[in-house]
Amino acid sequence: MNLTLLTFSPTGQSKACALAVAKATKQEFALFDVTHFIQRRKSLSVEDTTLIIAIPVYGGRVPLLFAEYVKNQLTAHNCDAIVIATFGNRAVEDALVEMEDLLSAKGIPLTAAASIGCQHSYSDRVGQKRPDIEDFQLLDRLAVHLNGKRTIVHPPGNRPYRQAMPRANPPYMPALAASSETISNRQCYRVCPTGALAKQDPTLCIHCCACIQISNHELIMDNPWFVNFTKNLEATCQKRIESILYLS
16 A cells, blocks of 8 residues: 655644554555645645545634645545544534545545544643544554545535635734743744744734744734634633544
8 A cells, every 4th residue: 555645734733643644554655744835835746645634624624725735736646535634622614525625626535534633723721632542543543444445435514615714804923922032943933834934924824823832932922813712712612522533
């Protein structure tokens, strides 16, 4: 079996899930991580392979940057795919069916899918310490499924999809904390999927919080809408939402 991993994973959780499945199959695999804008400029052509695609759910949808990459940069011949949608203990909503449709337009049948709970990128109190052992056990089951016979699967969701999250108006991005004079951790710039931090361009920021998580508290998101949304998440999304497999 030939495996190809395709990931968009600003905080690394989706990529970790894809790697867990691939390694559990005991098969060789190629990895293409298109999180960074430089990687998304490169076209990807795949043939005679099973794609393991892993993405975070953004507002119940596929991240726009990844959807555009699949539409514009991916070509495939004689391939099938499984999709792992990681979600911050809130909801997957229409992300899996949107991903199914994106792949169908490329002639790639979806043969399995999973929604895997993870710690929310906005708060370490929502989905805390996930994915955990139960989540990884489901990923192991997905690996077993990959080694067997597969047919097409149709995950739940709505068509038309829910409305995508609107762009912030006015745009905003992480800012220096009051205790910081400058960003000393250069890794903050490297993990930014769009280059927004290096360019100091809030219109490019997708609010993935990758830079915040790696900044050692040098960066914060102090926008009032973001702060209020995070408080609501912490108040309403504490109860564990289980991960689910969708197998043919």
